[in-house]
Amino acid sequence: MAMLEVNHLSTEFKTENGAVKAVRDVSFKVEKGEVLGIVGESGSGKSQTMFSIMGLLSGNGEVTEGDIKIDGKDISPKNYSPKDYESLMSSIRGNDMAMIFQDPMTFLNPVLKIGTQLIEPILNHNDVSKQEAEARAIELMRKVGIPSPETRLNQYPFEFSGGMRQRIIIAIALACNPKIIIADEPTTALDVTIQAQVLDLIAHLKDEIDSGIIMITHDLGVVASICDRINIMYGGKVVESGTADEIFYDPKHPYTIGLLSCISNPEEKEKKELHPIPGSPPDLLNIENYCPFADRCEKAMKICKMRMPEEKQYSNTHTCSCWLSHPLAQGKGE
């Protein structure tokens, strides 16, 4: 059974100008011990998909459709009253499902000691004393590579460097051995050298724990190093999904192909020009129901701006939603 199963999830944000459809009909699964990469540019809905699953959408956001199951247990907001959902999620968050956030400088509470923040999820979900929780916290800090955890426990976030804070955030996520860990661009806000260290840590932890990990990023290079499978998101939809090999060596969607041509490879001997994708992502406010990438796609056809393409299955693991794969469009994509 999949650790996390999301089916036809849609999320909207109500604004004065209308509904912003941030997530549109997204489905995916994460198995035990698997790392799923979710790639897309800013505003593609990748973070909001995760906030929908965690039930942490901001006030005007709402999951309008879809089923979410964690380890077989239904946690779709539509099946509970708001009050029941909140108390259910309080028992799930940090326990079955935990999140690693983007910016370590802003996600730790500046006025609480590191120890207080680290033992909080342990005390929330386990029937242990404060001393036992602290012992567990020290063990966690060792695990994520923080030297002299006994003294660090009594310090405040401002006494930690960015990389060290991110390790603390990772330790908080690991505190209750969650079934699913969602890492929302965990390296974006860090220096390049620290990025590598944190990625190493996550890759190392991946082998040690058997949680499913979802890695959100807009950096394909990051994904290549640790992900088993990859979902490419664009305009609130998953446009292509496959194993890392399938995505990197046999990309089908023009957007994926565009993304891959934006990666520089220092090992290549020939100088290759990078090709940025012209244009900007679609406005998700009152978005029309046709392929979201059509307006920027070099190979766009008439049909692309009329209807949403259907998903085509290339292999057991590889799917792509693009009109170019339609039998009538043969040869147009070359």
Add this chain to the structure above:
Amino acid sequence: MFKYIVKRVLIGFITLFILATATFFLMKITPGSPFSAEKYKSPEALAAAKAKYNLDKPIMEQYVLYMSDLAHGDLGESMVHQGNTVWYYIKHGFPVTARLGVVAFILSVFGGISLGAAAALSKKKWINNLCMIVATIGVSVPSFLIAMLLIIVFGVELKWLPFVGLTKPANYILPAISLSLYPIAMIARLTRSSLLEVMKQDYIILARSKGTPYKKVVIKHALKNAMLPVITYCGPMFAFLLTGSFVIENAFSIPGIGKTFITCVTDRDYTVIMGVTIFLGIIIITFNLLSDILSAMIDPRIKLK
């Protein structure tokens, strides 16, 4: 921390020196004299009184004499009610005012924070509107009007509560409410805006992602951060409440220091004016320092240097 406090105390003394000097000369510039014509009919008596209080000497000499007395801790004695020391006025007026001030302060802090938090966190719009209406009234309606209104409604018409003096606990209710309405309104507005800001912060999301229930997130993670601007306001506000309000003390016939202060100004009772001003100055400086120390205790990032 210790160095910081010593430094602040030294700065406090300099502030007091400037305050005393400015008050001294302003007082001398103002027309009038503590010796009324009815009381001192003969010029000899007037001259004798002036000589007793050094008022016959040049103004600079008076200043030096007063400051050297002050440096020895001697505030002198009243020029109008001879035989009463200035300390006597402070000793009798201040405790009355302070008792009322403490009650009003507690009321302000609890009332203001709960009102502001309710306005910020409630999902029902009318609660937010109600809190903000109360806050706007509190800021804009002058306290004497509220005092009069409370006296007429609850004292005179309904006869529920006493409104003269401060003899019984029930006597505190009306003056404390009139005194604290303005600070309640200010604290409510500060708490509301600061809490709304804090609830948007990333660390609130992280706290919720740990499975911490909403109420606990507010109390443990949000309130502590949101209280910083409130504490900065509370220090001077407490000093203001302790130093008394002439209007309120007059309306409820409370023999506090605020009333003493105004009486001595109208009487041109030079020594009492000086003494009370310096005393109130000390209180205000002390509470400003205390609120800074408290802020640093709550927010570890604030380094007191």
